[in-house]
Amino acid sequence: MGVRNLRRVFWWGLRALVVAVIVFVIVGGWGWVERSYIYPYDYRSYIETSAVHYRIDPYLVAAVIKHESKFQPRARSDGGALGLMQLMPQTAAWIARQLDEPFTEDYLYDPALNIRYGVWYLAELESEFGGNDILALAAYNAGRGNVRDWMERYHWNGQFDEIEAIPYPETRLYVRRVLEDREQYKRLYDE
Numbered sequence: 001m002g003v004r005n006l007r008r009v010f011w012w013g014l015r016a017l018v019v020a021v022i023v024f025v026i027v028g029g030w031g032w033v034e035r036s037y038i039y040p041y042d043y044r045s046y047i048e049t050s051a052v053h054y055r056i057d058p059y060l061v062a063a064v065i066k067h068e069s070k071f072q073p074r075a076r077s078d079g080g081a082l083g084l085m086q087l088m089p090q091t092a093a094w095i096a097r098q099l100d101e102p103f104t105e106d107y108l109y110d111p112a113l114n115i116r117y118g119v120w121y122l123a124e125l126e127s128e129f130g131g132n133d134i135l136a137l138a139a140y141n142a143g144r145g146n147v148r149d150w151m152e153r154y155h156w157n158g159q160f161d162e163i164e165a166i167p168y169p170e171t172r173l174y175v176r177r178v179l180e181d182r183e184q185y186k187r188l189y190d191e
Contacts, residue, residue, distance in 0.1 A: 039184050055118050130158035
């Protein structure tokens with residue numbers, strides 16, 4: 001290939017790159033990439049309806065779903081948690097009894113029901129732990145009994161704000177990431 005052909009290929013490549021950048025900016029640029037791939041907000045109407053009903057931050061719910069199931073409604077953990085918000089069937093059955101509703105395990109694969117139950121449970125934990133997001137999320141991940149035990153053992157109160165003090169590394173990372181992602185959801189979707 002001669003120098004002349006190399007120049008032609010270079011200039012056509014450069015033009016294609018400029019056109020690609022212009023198209024990228026027109027379709028929303030990096031924000032579009034973030035909304036589409038990094039911080040999806042699937043099932044938004046279900047999340048927002050339940051969040052309003054149970055008075056909880058919808059961006060917190062979206063961040064929990066992102067970490068629990070990556071918005072996959074048929075997700076199933078090794079431990080047996082099911083659906084978008086990764087509810088244990090026993091917990092979901094208890095929630096159904098609290099709401100005086102019928103329940104079967106298959107219901108957890110229904111996005112609307114799974115989100116409603118998960119949001120109800122998260123709101124219940126928020127209430128139990130005095131509106132402390134860190135403690136509520138730790139309880140969602142590690143269990144309310146563990147969090148109550150830590151509160152007693154380490155003399156934590158409702159103003160607890162030391163994520164690094166959480167004794168389970170997995171729970172510590174979970175709480176930190178969910179709270180960080182809540183801020184990203186708020187930045188991207190707060191209209």
